[in-house]
Amino acid sequence: MKIITNVFHQLGRWCEPVIEGIIRLCGISAIIFVFGIFFFVFREGMGFFFGGLDIVEFLTSPEWYPTSVSNKRYGVLALVAGTFSVTALAMVLAVPFGLGAAIFVSEFCGPKLKETLKIVIELLAAIPSVVWGFIGLTVMNALIIKIFKVPIGLTMLNGGIILSLMSVPIIVSIGEDALKAVPDSYREAAEALGATRWQVVYRVLLPTAKNGLLAAVLLGVGRAVGETMAVLMTTGHAVNMPLGPFDSVRTLTATIAAELGEAAVGSDHYRVLFIIGVLLFSITFIVNFVTDLVIKGIREKA
Amino acid sequence: MATDITPSSSPTEITDPSLMFTATEQSRKKQLMENIARAIFFVMTLLMILPLVLIVVYLFVKAAPVLSPEFLFTNPAKGMRAGGIWAPLLGPIYIVITSLLVSAPIGVLAAVYLNEYARASWFTRIINLAVVNLAGVPSIVHALFGVGAFVYFAKMGRSVLAASLTLAIMTLPVIIASTKEALNAVPMAFREACWNTGATRWQTIRGIVLPNSISGILTGIILQVSRAAGETAPIMFTGAVFFKAISERDVFAYGLFDRFMALSMHLYQLSTQVPGVPEALEYGTAVVLLGAVLTVNALAIVLRVYLRSRKRW
Numbered sequence: 001m002k003i004i005t006n007v008f009h010q011l012g013r014w015c016e017p018v019i020e021g022i023i024r025l026c027g028i029s030a031i032i033f034v035f036g037i038f039f040f041v042f043r044e045g046m047g048f049f050f051g052g053l054d055i056v057e058f059l060t061s062p063e064w065y066p067t068s069v070s071n072k073r074y075g076v077l078a079l080v081a082g083t084f085s086v087t088a089l090a091m092v093l094a095v096p097f098g099l100g101a102a103i104f105v106s107e108f109c110g111p112k113l114k115e116t117l118k119i120v121i122e123l124l125a126a127i128p129s130v131v132w133g134f135i136g137l138t139v140m141n142a143l144i145i146k147i148f149k150v151p152i153g154l155t156m157l158n159g160g161i162i163l164s165l166m167s168v169p170i171i172v173s174i175g176e177d178a179l180k181a182v183p184d185s186y187r188e189a190a191e192a193l194g195a196t197r198w199q200v201v202y203r204v205l206l207p208t209a210k211n212g213l214l215a216a217v218l219l220g221v222g223r224a225v226g227e228t229m230a231v232l233m234t235t236g237h238a239v240n241m242p243l244g245p246f247d248s249v250r251t252l253t254a255t256i257a258a259e260l261g262e263a264a265v266g267s268d269h270y271r272v273l274f275i276i277g278v279l280l281f282s283i284t285f286i287v288n289f290v291t292d293l294v295i296k297g298i299r300e301k302a
Numbered sequence: 303m304a305t306d307i308t309p310s311s312s313p314t315e316i317t318d319p320s321l322m323f324t325a326t327e328q329s330r331k332k333q334l335m336e337n338i339a340r341a342i343f344f345v346m347t348l349l350m351i352l353p354l355v356l357i358v359v360y361l362f363v364k365a366a367p368v369l370s371p372e373f374l375f376t377n378p379a380k381g382m383r384a385g386g387i388w389a390p391l392l393g394p395i396y397i398v399i400t401s402l403l404v405s406a407p408i409g410v411l412a413a414v415y416l417n418e419y420a421r422a423s424w425f426t427r428i429i430n431l432a433v434v435n436l437a438g439v440p441s442i443v444h445a446l447f448g449v450g451a452f453v454y455f456a457k458m459g460r461s462v463l464a465a466s467l468t469l470a471i472m473t474l475p476v477i478i479a480s481t482k483e484a485l486n487a488v489p490m491a492f493r494e495a496c497w498n499t500g501a502t503r504w505q506t507i508r509g510i511v512l513p514n515s516i517s518g519i520l521t522g523i524i525l526q527v528s529r530a531a532g533e534t535a536p537i538m539f540t541g542a543v544f545f546k547a548i549s550e551r552d553v554f555a556y557g558l559f560d561r562f563m564a565l566s567m568h569l570y571q572l573s574t575q576v577p578g579v580p581e582a583l584e585y586g587t588a589v590v591l592l593g594a595v596l597t598v599n600a601l602a603i604v605l606r607v608y609l610r611s612r613k614r615w
Contacts, residue, residue: 016504020419026408027415030432030478033471037439040450100346108340119603120351126525126599127592128532129441130566134573134588135357168350196332198339219438226440228535229566233574253442253535260449260539277446281439288438292431 038281045274052268053275064239066259066269074272076279078239082156082249085242086231087224089160090167094224095217097164098171102216105172106179107201118173125169133233136162140234150246152236157245159235163227167220174219178212179205211294218291226284228253252280361592365585373586377547378568382576387587389548389555390568393462394531396556397541397564400466401473401530406523408470409477416478417485418507437475441535444472448540461559465541472536473526480522484515517609524602528595534566542567544575565591 042049049055053074061075105117136158144153182205190200206213236248237258256273263270325333372386379385412433420426448468458464488511496506512519542564548555556562569587572579 016502019504023411023415023419026411027420028429029408029412030429030436030475033474034432034435034439036451037436037443037447037471040455041443041446044446044450044454097346097350100343101350104340104343104347108343117347117351122603123596123599124351124354126528126532126595128534128566128595130532130534130569131588131592131595134569134584135361137573138584139357139360165350165354172350196336198336199332201339222438226438226442228440228442229570233570253440256442256446257535257538260446265454274446274450277443281443284438284440284443285435288435289431292434 038278041274041277041281045271045278047266048268048271049275053272058272058275062239062241064255066263066272072268074268076252076276078241079250079252079255079276080279081241082235082239083225083251083253085249086156086159086163086235086251087221089156089245090163090224091217091221092164093160094164094167094171094220098168098216098220099175099213101168102172102175102179102213103201103205106176107197107205118176121169121172124165125173127166129166129227129229130233132162132166132230136230136234148246152248154234154236154248155246156235156242156249159231159249159251160245162230162234163224166227166230167223170223171216171220174216175213178209178216181212182208211297215291215294218287218294222284222287222291225287226253226280228257232257252276256280358592361585361589365582365589367582368580368586369589374590375551377550378545378563382545382572383579383583387565387568387590388550389546390563390565390587391590392548392553392555393542393562393564394566396462396562397466397469397537398527398530400462400558401470402523402527404467405470405474405477405526409474410481410519412474413478413481413485414507414511417482418503418511433475433478436471437479439472441472441533444468444536445539447471448536453540459559460539460541460543460561462541462556462562463558465537465562468536468540469530469533472533473530476529477522477526480525481515481519484518484522485511487518488514517605521602521606521609524598524605528598528602531598532566532591532595534564534570537564538567544571565594 058074058076059080060077061073062078062081063073063075064078065071065073101117101121105114105121109117137154140158140161141153144150144155144158148157186204186208187200190204195203231251232254235250235254237250237254238248239250240247242249256276259269260273263273374386374391375388376386377388378390416426416429416433420429445468448464452458452464452467453460456464458467492510492514493506496510501509541561543561544563546561546563565587569584569591572584572587
């Protein structure tokens with residue numbers, strides 16, 4: 001018996017450095033994968049990026065005709081405009097509602113209602129994007145046609161509404177965290193001076209939790225920019241410079257999803273889709289980096 | 303002195319003691335403002351939730367004609383215009399399990415590293431930034447990565463394996479974040495007590511930290527199952543196909559290198575690519591997908607509430 005425990009003891013001593021090595025390797029896996037994603041996506045697009053793609057035209061031309069026989073043109077300006085217009089519209093709708101709901105959940109409702117609402121919001125966040133797309137395609141499409149008397153409901157407005165519904169849960173949960181992070185002594189001090197709940201929210205919590213709320217909004221933006229299936233199914237899929245909410249638009253993500261299956265592997269069209277991927281990756285990287293700086297700002301102040 | 307404790311800012315003296323606790327003009331206004339604010343925020347919350355509940359109910363009503371066990375256990379037929387959803391239903395189960403086999407160990411160990419080993423340094427900050435960034439990468443970019451790295455570079459072709467690995471990398475950051483939170487909830491005193499008995503770092507983690515946080519870790523992983531099952535974009539080009547007939551009632555119908563059908567992809571195809579699909583079939587597919595995801599999610603939440611109520615510290 002003693003020998004057996006001894007063996008295990010020895011084994012443990014030998015194993016420990018190995019296990020720690022594995023843990024360290026897993027620890028840096030996130031860095032490896034981020035670089036891996038950039039490397040492999042860029043690798044597929046590289047051939048066209050260095051050989052033939054006019055980068056200025058790519059970024060400034062709204063003409064996207066990748067399958068034209070006589071004159072292929074690869075300009076993503078309309079797609080970028082599509083992405084940002086849908087995201088902006090979604091945020092106009094989602095930010096007031098998201099922050100309003102976050103304030104209600106965090107400050108105005110009782111503990112029972114709060115738990116219930118948080119669970120409902122969590123469930124809303126779990127609805128798959130393709131189901132959102134389906135809702136946009138069927139329910140929202142019919143509603144928009146009926147309410148606004150327009151011939152077609154698959155427009156920027158539809159995509160914006162669906163995207164806002166999708167990003168509201170994330171804004172609420174992160175925003176609520178930000179409000180929760182404000183020390184209770186702040187609230188107590190304000191209430192001791194005779195402030196009502198609303199005054200506490202308006203005068204004390206909002207200025208204090210400003211950075212956290214901004215981070216919540218930015219995370220919502222990140223999600224909206226990167227969303228694929230829902231916008232693919234709801235925005236109407238026409239390459240247009242968007243002029244109003246009833247225009248059909250197309251986003252960067254939807255373009256990749258719609259055309260990758262049809263583009264011949266290794267062709268210019270196929271490679272340019274990967275370059276769009278790099279562009280998307282860069283946009284979300286910047287948004288995330290700014291969010292991180294904002295959050296770090298909070299921590300250093302606290 | 304009565305006037306000293308009156309919360310009134312009005313300069314006039316209150317002589318009648320019965321007026322002492324009645325509302326002044328200002329405090330009445332304050333109260334009104336308060337009620338308005340509460341009402342507005344309540345309506346905002348309601349406006350966010352109520353339409354969605356209605357939409358979900360609407361989906362269920364529309365899907366009612368096709369929902370039956372037979373719908374679940376038969377293959378799609380007649381160019382998707384009839385039959386059930388057996389093949390698309392089985393696909394996600396395969397990819398979710400395979401992807402979890404990869405992402406759960408790596409994710410949990412990465413969180414162990416970040417929470418138990420890493421010191422606060424610039425390097426740890428970069429890792430954390432990488433985790434946040436990985437979580438923010440759009441799903442379609444993950445798909446491009448999967449195509450470039452797994453389908454072509456690693457020569458896996460479009461297969462269950464390639465799709466699962468793509469999905470694994472996508473779910474990794476969220477598993478890391480939820481596991482880190484669970485590990486962080488174990489009080490420091492537990493670890494210190496264990497170190498004091500002479501245990502090494504790894505022995506402490508294995509004997510004290512992991513057993514005490516396993517419930518939180520599992521909840522996080524179950525939540526990931528529901529998310530992975532509903533994803534469409536990452537599997538679209540890495541393995542999911544428009545149609546693949548498999549034998550009905552055989553749960554081992556797919557191989558690791560087979561192409562597969564997935565419920566989410568099936569719903570996309572039915573609603574946008576195939577003309578003339580009976581409406582109920584589309585709604586039925588949507589409802590099964592939504593129902594499965596919400597059930598798994600609710601399960602995780604129930605588990606969390608139950609385990610939290612049993613917590614001893």
